[in-house]
Amino acid sequence: MYPVKRTYWFDIYKNIDKIPSVNCPLLIIHGTAEVVVDFSHGKQLWLLCKEKYEPLWIKGGNHCDLELYPEYIRHLKKFVATIERFPSQRISSRKSRDHFEPPRKSTDVFEVSRKSTDRREKPRHSTDRPEKLRIIPVMLLQTN
Numbered sequence: 001m002y003p004v005k006r007t008y009w010f011d012i013y014k015n016i017d018k019i020p021s022v023n024c025p026l027l028i029i030h031g032t033a034e035v036v037v038d039f040s041h042g043k044q045l046w047l048l049c050k051e052k053y054e055p056l057w058i059k060g061g062n063h064c065d066l067e068l069y070p071e072y073i074r075h076l077k078k079f080v081a082t083i084e085r086f087p088s089q090r091i092s093s094r095k096s097r098d099h100f101e102p103p104r105k106s107t108d109v110f111e112v113s114r115k116s117t118d119r120r121e122k123p124r125h126s127t128d129r130p131e132k133l134r135i136i137p138v139m140l141l142q143t144n
Contacts, residue, residue, distance in 0.1 A: 019045055028053075029042075043055075054075075
């Protein structure tokens with residue numbers, strides 16, 4: 001299969017496009033028997049990582065069964081332990097090169113917040129009081 005260079009409009013997970021902006025250690029886990037997302041995508045993601053961590057290629061792993069392999073949890077624990085070992089070093093090095101950046105919204109379109117409908121609703125009566133009996137007049141018609 002050819003290397004992945006970009007994503008298409010119908011791809012909802014544009015990881016190949018986003019990976020160059022990730023500035024932290026990244027763990028890539030991918031199954032070699034993947035039928036939904038080709039194995040080459042996982043390899044390409046790892047190649048494009050700025051801070052590479054040893055990837056895990058699970059032989060025979062498919063799309064939704066990777067956690068069933070013992071090496072999955074083992075490798076994940078190893079990654080977390082490695083990251084936890086050097087937290088102060090990472091924070092101090094990031095402070096020196098990072099400038100204040102306002103939080104980003106998940107979309108480019110600003111949404112106007114709406115008032116809650118709860119404010120417009122009438123208060124409801126407590127449910128522990130018995131409901132008033134409602135009498136509905138019924139007209140009976142007799143037919144011969």
